[in-house]
Amino acid sequence: MRIPGAATALRALRAHGYWTVGLTPRGSVPWYEFDWTQPIVLVVGSEGRGLAAGVSKECEVLVSLPQLGSVRSLNVSVATGIVLYETVRQRGLAARAGRPADGAPEDVDGS
Numbered sequence: 001m002r003i004p005g006a007a008t009a010l011r012a013l014r015a016h017g018y019w020t021v022g023l024t025p026r027g028s029v030p031w032y033e034f035d036w037t038q039p040i041v042l043v044v045g046s047e048g049r050g051l052a053a054g055v056s057k058e059c060e061v062l063v064s065l066p067q068l069g070s071v072r073s074l075n076v077s078v079a080t081g082i083v084l085y086e087t088v089r090q091r092g093l094a095a096r097a098g099r100p101a102d103g104a105p106e107d108v109d110g111s
Helices: 006-015 053-058 076-096
Strands: 019-023 040-044 061-064
Touching: 006 019, 006 040, 006 053, 019 053, 019 076, 040 076
Parallel strands: 019 040, 019 061
Antiparallel strands: none
């Protein structure tokens, strides 16, 4: 199912201080090198097709999970789980070090 307006929604979220991060096998930044403590919107595509071209262009950074061997990519739910775990791990480490790492932009007060 395609959601109309995804690119528009990503532009609006960016305007509110979020980084738009696409998860794709073609990403130029490996998942373990990205700073997941910043405020992000994680964008994942469909199982077979991945991110739509228009949505991919709206992402400020494209992150990948490099694979070994003949497997090109992971199941989208597995890949998302890995990235979300890394996000929680990095934010926990940052919080213990006394750095802000709640992932909320500065202009969002949570109310």
